[in-house]
Amino acid sequence: MSxxxxxxxxxxxxxxxxxxxxxxxxxxxxxxxxxxxxSGKSTLxxxxxxxxxxxxxxxxxxxxxxxxxxxxxxxxxxxSQSPLLxxxxxxxxxxxxxxxxxxxxxxxxxxxRVRLPxxxxxxxxxxxxxxxxxxxxxxxxxxxxxxILLDEPxxxxxxxxxxxxxRLIRDLVRELGLTALLVTHDREEAMLVADQVTLLEAxxxxxxxxxxxxxxxxxxxxxxxxxxxxxYPSLHIEVTDSPTDDAVQLVRSFTRFGHRLGEYxxxxxxxxxxxxxxxxRDGETYYLRKRQGGI
Amino acid sequence: xxxxxxxxxxxxxxxxxxxxxxxIHETVGFDxxxxxxxxxxxxxTVTLYVTIVSTVISLVIGTWLARSVYRRxxxxxxxxxxxxxxxxxxxxAYLFYVLFSGGFPFYGLVxxxxxxxxxxxxxYVWKEVPFVFLMVIGTYAQxxxxxxxxxxxxxxxxxxxxxxxxWPFLVKPLLDSFWVLVAxxxxxxxxxxxxxxxxxxxxxxxxxxxxxxxxxxxxYESYAVALIWTLFIFIGVIxxxxxxxxRRRRIERGVRR
Amino acid sequence: MSRLLVAGLILFPFIGLVLAFxxxxxxxxxxxxxxxxxxxxxFVNVWLGIGTAWWLMFTDxxxxxPVEWFTFLPLFIxxxxxxxxxxxxxxxxxxxxxxxxxxxxxxxTTLPYSIRLAYNAMYVIGRPLLEQTLTxxxxxxFGLVLFPLLKETIRTIVLFSTVIVLSQFVLVQLMGAGxxxxxxxxxxxxYAGNDVSLALQNTWVLILVPVLLYVGLGGLFxxxxxxxxxxLQ
Numbered sequence: 001m002s003x004x005x006x007x008x009x010x011x012x013x014x015x016x017x018x019x020x021x022x023x024x025x026x027x028x029x030x031x032x033x034x035x036x037x038x039s040g041k042s043t044l045x046x047x048x049x050x051x052x053x054x055x056x057x058x059x060x061x062x063x064x065x066x067x068x069x070x071x072x073x074x075x076x077x078x079x080s081q082s083p084l085l086x087x088x089x090x091x092x093x094x095x096x097x098x099x100x101x102x103x104x105x106x107x108x109x110x111x112x113r114v115r116l117p118x119x120x121x122x123x124x125x126x127x128x129x130x131x132x133x134x135x136x137x138x139x140x141x142x143x144x145x146x147x148i149l150l151d152e153p154x155x156x157x158x159x160x161x162x163x164x165x166x167r168l169i170r171d172l173v174r175e176l177g178l179t180a181l182l183v184t185h186d187r188e189e190a191m192l193v194a195d196q197v198t199l200l201e202a203x204x205x206x207x208x209x210x211x212x213x214x215x216x217x218x219x220x221x222x223x224x225x226x227x228x229x230x231x232y233p234s235l236h237i238e239v240t241d242s243p244t245d246d247a248v249q250l251v252r253s254f255t256r257f258g259h260r261l262g263e264y265x266x267x268x269x270x271x272x273x274x275x276x277x278x279x280x281r282d283g284e285t286y287y288l289r290k291r292q293g294g295i
Numbered sequence: 296x297x298x299x300x301x302x303x304x305x306x307x308x309x310x311x312x313x314x315x316x317x318x319i320h321e322t323v324g325f326d327x328x329x330x331x332x333x334x335x336x337x338x339x340t341v342t343l344y345v346t347i348v349s350t351v352i353s354l355v356i357g358t359w360l361a362r363s364v365y366r367r368x369x370x371x372x373x374x375x376x377x378x379x380x381x382x383x384x385x386x387x388a389y390l391f392y393v394l395f396s397g398g399f400p401f402y403g404l405v406x407x408x409x410x411x412x413x414x415x416x417x418x419y420v421w422k423e424v425p426f427v428f429l430m431v432i433g434t435y436a437q438x439x440x441x442x443x444x445x446x447x448x449x450x451x452x453x454x455x456x457x458x459x460x461x462w463p464f465l466v467k468p469l470l471d472s473f474w475v476l477v478a479x480x481x482x483x484x485x486x487x488x489x490x491x492x493x494x495x496x497x498x499x500x501x502x503x504x505x506x507x508x509x510x511x512x513x514x515y516e517s518y519a520v521a522l523i524w525t526l527f528i529f530i531g532v533i534x535x536x537x538x539x540x541x542r543r544r545r546i547e548r549g550v551r552r
Numbered sequence: 553m554s555r556l557l558v559a560g561l562i563l564f565p566f567i568g569l570v571l572a573f574x575x576x577x578x579x580x581x582x583x584x585x586x587x588x589x590x591x592x593x594x595f596v597n598v599w600l601g602i603g604t605a606w607w608l609m610f611t612d613x614x615x616x617x618p619v620e621w622f623t624f625l626p627l628f629i630x631x632x633x634x635x636x637x638x639x640x641x642x643x644x645x646x647x648x649x650x651x652x653x654x655x656x657x658x659x660x661t662t663l664p665y666s667i668r669l670a671y672n673a674m675y676v677i678g679r680p681l682l683e684q685t686l687t688x689x690x691x692x693x694f695g696l697v698l699f700p701l702l703k704e705t706i707r708t709i710v711l712f713s714t715v716i717v718l719s720q721f722v723l724v725q726l727m728g729a730g731x732x733x734x735x736x737x738x739x740x741x742x743y744a745g746n747d748v749s750l751a752l753q754n755t756w757v758l759i760l761v762p763v764l765l766y767v768g769l770g771g772l773f774x775x776x777x778x779x780x781x782x783x784l785q
Contacts, residue, residue: 049448070447082441082551086547087463087547088545120438125549143450297603297610300599300607301604306598307663308626312633314629314726316641318636375559378566380712382758382759383715385718386718387757388757390569391565394565415783421634430559471624482631482633489743518636525634
């Protein structure tokens with residue numbers, strides 16, 4: 001085991017933010033922490049980085065406790081929502097700053113790896129948000145960390161840039177054999193990037209497992225649809241034109257990643273997204289039922 | 296409404312520039328070699344000494360205090376630093392005079408009027424540290440804490456963290472404060488007249504005395520010195536701003552608040 | 553412990569004050585002049601400072617940067633030096649020895665600070681929030697929103713201008729041609745002489761004026777805020 005958290009608790013003023021977190025992340029794993037705002041995930045990340053102290057519990061790396069070790073000696077780097085490139089330095093100088101030997105050639109290599117070759121002398125404001133985030137990532141890697149923390153780094157990017165950066169980070173982290181901990185509220189992001197996922201709810205670990213396993217079993221992680229008073233993963237539901245008790249109206253048709261999908265309005269007034277047959281028409285009524293046979 | 300305020304302000308603020316223009320006009324035909332006497336030369340030396348020492352100490356302490364308040368969020372310190380601001384400079388000078396005039400509490404350990412101008416420096420430091428604090432704390436209040444956190448996680452030493460996440464943002468307020476203090480201290484009358492010695496006197500004291508006592512001709516000496524000194528400071532201001540302009544512009548464009 | 557040390561270092565000069573307290577308090581022309589100058593200049597500094605800072609905040613004019621520099625540069629001109637020049641410039645206009653002349657030069661020394669303080673405060677509040685107030689009529693805008701937002705800044709502007717005014721000896725002596733006594737010019741006579749207790753009593757006055765003004769304004773603004781909140785409910 002590389003990173004081990006045991007019984008970590010944290011209280012801010014009159015609120016318990018973390019209520020005893022247990023987490024184990026082996027070397028080389030990309031682990032995602034998923035939860036809504038206020039679930040304590042960013043606080044946990046800051047505790048691991050050494051930017052906050054916890055009230056009780058232990059944080060150890062390779063069985064060495066990290067308590068009392070200042071952030072700049074932990075070999076743990078962090079990527080934030082905002083790129084936070086130091087504004088008085090050029091793009092390349094920002095990366096050189098983080099390299100152990102302060103060599104610009106090293107920085108150039110890192111910039112090339114994040115697909116920004118030849119941008120060493122560019123000014124920060126000349127880069128787009130996505131490019132700045134890539135520089136920030138290069139900088140975080142250049143510091144030779146043993147663990148990299150990712151605090152919702154894709155939040156401020158538009159969808160296309162987001163996917164591009166998610167793939168880049170996942171591929172590079174795997175290639176370098178790094179251990180990574182990603183914090184996100186986006187289930188899809190966790191599914192795309194992570195090997196293992198932990199769900200945080202109100203400061204506690206709710207469940208842990210592979211993304212696929214959790215999608216099947218956890219209503220806060222997967223897409224679940226209620227049928228006959230019971231939640232089912234949406235993969236287990238089909239939409240047909242054969243009447244059942246559960247009628248829905250197709251409100252909007254669309255396609256995503258080549259799949260035909262539809263937004264349906266249910267009797268209760270809520271909306272649900274499910275597959276759509278090519279014969280379906282907007283405004284018509286269809287019916288939900290549990291999928292027969294296998295998925 | 297703000298338009299009328301603007302015009303009035305511009306009119307009022309044009310006066311010191313007009314004053315400088317009149318100084319230039321008055322010193323046309325002035326024999327500048329008259330300034331080459333022992334009194335002015337000694338005055339220049341002691342003025343530079345007092346100004347630089349007071350200014351540098353005030354900047355260092357003021358910045359250090361602002362940093363402490365920012366890091367520890369200590370409101371008590373910020374409140375305490377307001378107290379010297381209620382004391383006019385001339386009153387502060389007198390308070391320090393009393394402290395060092397022989398009785399309690401220093402019992403003549405250092406005299407109020409002595410040639411190293413220690414009490415003058417102390418008075419200015421006491422009064423100017425809160426001013427520097429105010430100028431710098433504004434910058435810290437707007438500083439994105441993320442930069443400091445980022446510097447820590449990039450495994451930089453504490454000194455490097457300061458250098459890369461704080462210092463670039465401090466350059467402007469410190470530059471402003473430096474020149475305001477230099478302009479203020481170097482040509483002042485009230486404080487050094489009370490706490491200084493008869494020779495050498497600081498520039499402002501000597502200039503005022505030559506203007507108001509002695510021969511009418513001496514007035515032109517005072518005008519000439521005032522003009523040179525003002526121009527010297529101006530060149531310093533323009534020069535230092537020009538040198539730092541590129542960096543400051545870069546920071547303004549790249550910073551995320 | 554370290555807190556005590558720091559507090560001690562900051563407060564120790566006030567020991568001198570403790571040694572004397574005014575036995576009596578005579579109202580004379582000097583105090584009268586001083587109080588009037590302080591109040592009038594406080595008001596004018598707030599009005600012009602905020603007004604000018606507001607223009608700087610909202611203008612898209614190409615003159616913005618030059619004006620900013622223009623308002624800031626006087627801080628780099630030594631007061632005494634500009635005073636020599638202003639004396640030469642204003643003497644032919646008959647302003648030497650007059651209240652207007654003295655008031656004008658005092659305003660010159662205080663206004664740059666006021667504009668700076670006001671601008672910094674507005675910058676921190678942010679243009680978007682200030683823009684919201686433009687939908688209100690001017691008096692409502694100021695009374696209901698801007699004033700409460702800027703009250704601390706206003707107090708600081710008044711404090712700065714007061715303390716600067718109270719510090720001026722040469723300015724008032726030169727421009728006033730010795731005809732306009734203020735507490736500071738009178739005190740200077742006492743300081744230059746050897747009457748320690750008289751000097752200390754006058755020092756009390758010099759410090760009490762800004763303190764009373766600052767505290768008084770705080771109380772006044774507190775009442776105003778309560779009134780505003782009452783009207784909005």
